Amino acid sequence: MKKSLVLLEFKNISTGFLVFDEITKNFNVDIEVSKLLCPGRYMIICSGNQGEIESLRRHILYLKEQEEYKYITERLVSGVDADLVKKLNKTIKFPERVRSLGMLEFSNTVQAIETADFIEDESPVEVLTIKIGIGMCNKGVVLFEGDTSAVKNTVVKVQNLKIKELIAATNINSPNEDFLSNFHL
Template sequence: MSKSIGMVELSSIARGIETSDYMVKAAQVDLLKSSTVCPGKYMIIVGGDTGDVKASMKEGILQGAEYVVDTLQISNVHEQLIPALTGSATIDERGAVGVVEFYSIASAILAADDAVKAAQVKLIEVRTGYAIGGKGFFTITGDVGAVRAAVKAASENRELFVQSTVIPRPSKQVFDSLL
């Protein structure tokens, strides 16, 4: 089975917490993230084998009912995506920096997965909605050409895309602020 992730975003915090409990009880999944997001919503991200994530998502959508505002499911996620989502990514080398921003959390997660599949880059972080008005964005580092290719792959023809940038030689202070 492939490593997969699923996300349910709800407009109710109380229903979100309850739904996360149903989701982890419905299948053998890891609760990767379960938290409030701006503006006053709740996000649940689970990971595991594809079949278990599908079962968990089905239960999450059922229990979240009318409070579900967005969902996402990715089968065969890139190995860097989960550490970048959970804040446990490690960066050994400094390079160019790419930033890609979306109005949607789901769009940012999908685009981050596409970016690391498109080029030899390292995901620094995928930020999901908290203290950024419900937006999502991700940061990557690597060789400037690879970062440009990854940013292009992540931002082309995307719904809810806001902006992207590539910084070829970021200052140490700026790079350190991203870690």
């Protein structure tokens, strides 16, 4: 099943709490994620039908016109597979045999989620997890697996998108079992 998401990231926690309260009182959406990301940042991810999500998005755009709400990052992502949403901060369970492993590191979590959706739609690899809110700088990381050529092509495809939030893109061919058993993200 496909979902529409609105991804909200706040540069201060109190604004995030105020908007979270408004959302729960005024919009018929599901809260997928509501969490502190790092000191001073807060994230909310909502899902629902296209009309309700678009209504919420218009409300957020209206709020951003006001001085006290100008530091909200928002993105609308339509047609996201429900299984991808379940991979947010999912503990990594590697397949029995990992052919090649790809990792994309972003300066924010919103772009990581948006790119993971792109990868699911456009590449023959499997997204294993989307780690959000990593470290002091609120990074996002997408980890995916597939055959060597598919992982390499996916890394190149994402690099060619020239996403300004992309920090690093790596592929590891035939990762060692000791590496995989000790891998923590």
